Amino acid sequence: MTRVVLADDQAIIRAGLTVLLQGGDGEPITVVGEASDGAQVVGLTRRTRPDVVLMDVRMPGVGGVAATRALRADPGCAGVAVLMLTTFDTDAEVLGAMRAAADAPVPPAPDPRLTRLSHRERQVLVAVAEGGDNAEVAREMKLSPDTVRTYVSRILAKVGASSRAQLVAIAHRSGLMDRRS
Structure with a gap:
């Protein structure tokens, strides 16, 4: 049995996630x-020791990224997976979650779109996925x-992406960051 903590500032979202999670086969x-x-989620996680925390990125007060950092700094929460939830598709949100060491929900899988890139383009993609802006990458x-x-x-x-955030996600999901092309 998987034990889950839900963290979202909207009660309706938490209720919907509960129905989805507990209604599966x-x-x-x-x-x-x-x-x-x-x-609240940091204290709750310390008390209940769930297997997974589903964490909204943006919440009032302490946000999801800061809460993830706090959980990652707590040795007692070392085995807890943190999956970030967001409706936002911005570089800051994605990079913040990755820098806070949020877990990915799926293992890396090769992305055939990356074969379209030259070696130098792959290097630039890795630098971008590591969080560098254009000046830092330059x-x-x-x-x-x-x-x-x-x-x-x-x-x-x-690769058919519309934002840097999508590039970051593609690089991480494909395992490109592990291979450091």
């Missing part, structure tokens, strides 16, 4: 607690910011 899932902000790779901007535009077009 697969492995039994039990919601052991709900929290409406990050401070300094790291000894390129001009305009050249990096051009590479990012080409990468977006080649």
